[in-house]
Amino acid sequence: MIPRRFRRPPPWLTALFVLAALLTRRLTTAPGPAPGPEARRTQGPLRVTRVIDGDTLELENGTRVRLLGVDAPEMGGSTGTPEPGALAARDWLHRRLHGQPVYLENGPQPVDVRGRRLAWVTDTDGQLVNEALLEAGHARLVTSWDLPPALSSRLHRAAARARVAGRGIWKRRSRSPH
16 A cells, blocks of 8 residues: 655645634733723723812722823912812813713823822713813823823824813913003
């Protein structure tokens, strides 16, 4: 008896085996990098129970959240005197989110030095609250945290629109005549 010679499988069968191996590997290993904030919600919905200031919230689970990419005027802290626009920013955020569920997306650094969770906050309509705060003119854009490439231009445009329209902290102050 003459031994059978090994025949090479057709290319389509080789491609099928390679595809099956890749799919099996993908399903058994850790996932790759996650999509940006608008595509991934890491936690939520969680109800907002308190608005501390124009860029800080407290959630039903006790977590304090600092909105990424924005800096609202300070409420005063130790001095007790709020910066111009601080009360308006806090009130806007309170009207917008108090008692409402939100979704959180972590930033590159999970917490700040005060123990607040750093996050992109999305409401149940899918609107990024950080961006809406800029658009309303109640905060400045903060670029010292690396802005996600998918959001950078949106946030810059929102801040610019508020500035050009003179909304919130960008409102033109009338000068008193001498």
